[in-house]
Amino acid sequence: MRSSGRALQWLAVWIVLGVLLALGFVGAVFLRPAMVALGAETTGAPTTVPPTLFEPPPVEQVEPPIGTGLVGPAAVAEPGTEPSREVLEARLAALDTTALAAGAEEGLLLGLEVLDVETGEVLAARNADQPLIPASNTKLLTVAAVINAFEDEDTFATTVVQPEPGRIVLVGGGDPLLTSVPVEPGTYPRPASLEELAAAAAEALSAAGQSSVAVGYDASLFEEEWNRTWPGNYADQVTRITALWADEGRQANRVRSNTPAELAAQTFAAQLTAEGITVTGAPVAALAEGEEIARVESLPVHVLAEQAMLRSNNSFTEVLGMQLALRTGHPATFAGAVAAIEEELAGLGLWDDAAVIHDASGLSRSNAVPAAMLAATMRHVATEPRLTVVLDGLPVAGVTGTLSGRFDDPVSSPARGVARAKTGSLTRVATLAGTTVTADGRVVAYAFMTNGSADGWAARIWTDRSVGTLTGCGC
Numbered sequence: 001m002r003s004s005g006r007a008l009q010w011l012a013v014w015i016v017l018g019v020l021l022a023l024g025f026v027g028a029v030f031l032r033p034a035m036v037a038l039g040a041e042t043t044g045a046p047t048t049v050p051p052t053l054f055e056p057p058p059v060e061q062v063e064p065p066i067g068t069g070l071v072g073p074a075a076v077a078e079p080g081t082e083p084s085r086e087v088l089e090a091r092l093a094a095l096d097t098t099a100l101a102a103g104a105e106e107g108l109l110l111g112l113e114v115l116d117v118e119t120g121e122v123l124a125a126r127n128a129d130q131p132l133i134p135a136s137n138t139k140l141l142t143v144a145a146v147i148n149a150f151e152d153e154d155t156f157a158t159t160v161v162q163p164e165p166g167r168i169v170l171v172g173g174g175d176p177l178l179t180s181v182p183v184e185p186g187t188y189p190r191p192a193s194l195e196e197l198a199a200a201a202a203e204a205l206s207a208a209g210q211s212s213v214a215v216g217y218d219a220s221l222f223e224e225e226w227n228r229t230w231p232g233n234y235a236d237q238v239t240r241i242t243a244l245w246a247d248e249g250r251q252a253n254r255v256r257s258n259t260p261a262e263l264a265a266q267t268f269a270a271q272l273t274a275e276g277i278t279v280t281g282a283p284v285a286a287l288a289e290g291e292e293i294a295r296v297e298s299l300p301v302h303v304l305a306e307q308a309m310l311r312s313n314n315s316f317t318e319v320l321g322m323q324l325a326l327r328t329g330h331p332a333t334f335a336g337a338v339a340a341i342e343e344e345l346a347g348l349g350l351w352d353d354a355a356v357i358h359d360a361s362g363l364s365r366s367n368a369v370p371a372a373m374l375a376a377t378m379r380h381v382a383t384e385p386r387l388t389v390v391l392d393g394l395p396v397a398g399v400t401g402t403l404s405g406r407f408d409d410p411v412s413s414p415a416r417g418v419a420r421a422k423t424g425s426l427t428r429v430a431t432l433a434g435t436t437v438t439a440d441g442r443v444v445a446y447a448f449m450t451n452g453s454a455d456g457w458a459a460r461i462w463t464d465r466s467v468g469t470l471t472g473c474g475c
Contacts, residue, residue, distance in 0.1 A: 111371035131368035135424030138362030145344035163290035172244025175298035176319035192296035200294035202275035212278040216286025217265035219244035314361040321360025374447035394420040412464040414472030430459035
């Protein structure tokens with residue numbers, strides 16, 4: 001019985017093996033062609049992950065979006081290439097837009113220069129010696145001159161003096177960032193305030209047994225308020241320049257006052273009253289004389305210069321120009337400020353004899369500066385350690401400040417997050433001067449300028465795409 005049972009078991013095993021072998025043969029003969037046709041057969045079929053997935057993507061020759069009017073090649077360079085100056089200039093020249101080309105009939109002018117920051121080598125230039133309106137890039141010249149003339153920690157004091165008991169005079173020292181009330185703790189920067197000065201003056205008066213005073217104010221440190229080359233409608237762009245103001249002379253409704261010194265004195269008088277000192281009458285203009293009883297100091301010069309550039313603030317920069325004039329022995333006038341800027345830059349080897357400027361901020365359309373001069377000054381900013389605070393404060397392309405909404409098309413986008421620049425904008429004027437790092441790691445300084453385009457948007461796009469082309473190029 002056992003023998004016959006084992007025989008049946010072995011017979012079942014052999015039957016199963018036979019069936020499996022038969023099925024394998026049938027599958028190989030009849031099903032494999034279908035599996036191969038369907039791509040389900042693994043041998044010789046495509047792999048699930050393409051072998052090129054982790055390879056660097058090929059350089060794409062990006063065509064500009066339809067309707068932009070851009071003609072010419074994409075801004076991206078072939079990996080590892082180092083185009084010659086001729087190649088880079090050709091790429092930049094190809095960036096003219098139809099809008100800019102149309103403006104040529106109306107007197108369009110373009111100027112540019114690109115410098116290797118380390119060596120000073122000219123990497124590209126076009127009409128680089130042609131003086132053009134720089135707009136706010138004039139601030140670059142002013143700040144470079146101011147930093148050269150002052151020590152970093154120099155400050156400007158706003159003081160209170162007492163000619164006689166019962167009368168005090170608020171004296172403006174030309175602090176461009178003086179505020180009416182202190183800014184929030186932890187805020188950067190944290191400038192001096194009239195409220196702090198009023199508290200110190202009230203303490204001194206109380207200690208002397210005085211509880212009632214008349215208030216005068218002296219803003220005579222600067223000799224001019226308005227530049228003769230500025231149109232009257234620029235009053236919304238710049239406050240009348242004075243050695244005494246608070247909050248840049250802005251009133252509660254943010255409108256700029258035509259009498260910023262008087263407004264500051266009125267604010268100071270109200271703050272004295274809040275400190276328990278009776279103020280008799282309204283503040284009046286007076287000469288500063290007598291013993292100093294209180295003072296507040298401005299932020300250091302290097303911070304003031306940084307803020308003027310970062311905010312592209314016309315009023316701040318004009319005050320710095322007046323301070324520069326006084327520092328260098330010139331009268332505190334616009335002509336004195338301009339003379340001081342020229343002298344300081346000439347001493348640094350940066351002044352171009354073809355340049356003409358009439359103010360410190362760049363509001364004047366009578367200013368004319370070659371691209372070569374702006375590029376050289378930007379290179380100086382990038383190489384002078386004392387100016388790194390200004391360079392670090394420049395807006396980043398497509399990321400911060402005045403450049404945050406820009407560099408968003410395929411041609412300009414290589415500069416996003418890489419290039420830094422000072423903008424300059426007036427009617428029919430667009431300029432960019434800054435630094436960037438090219439595709440092969442070279443740090444360069446540049447200035448791109450356009451004057452005369454009837455299409456301001458196209459002019460700005462031209463400057464952005466020029467910087468994008470430069471950044472994406474191995475040069």
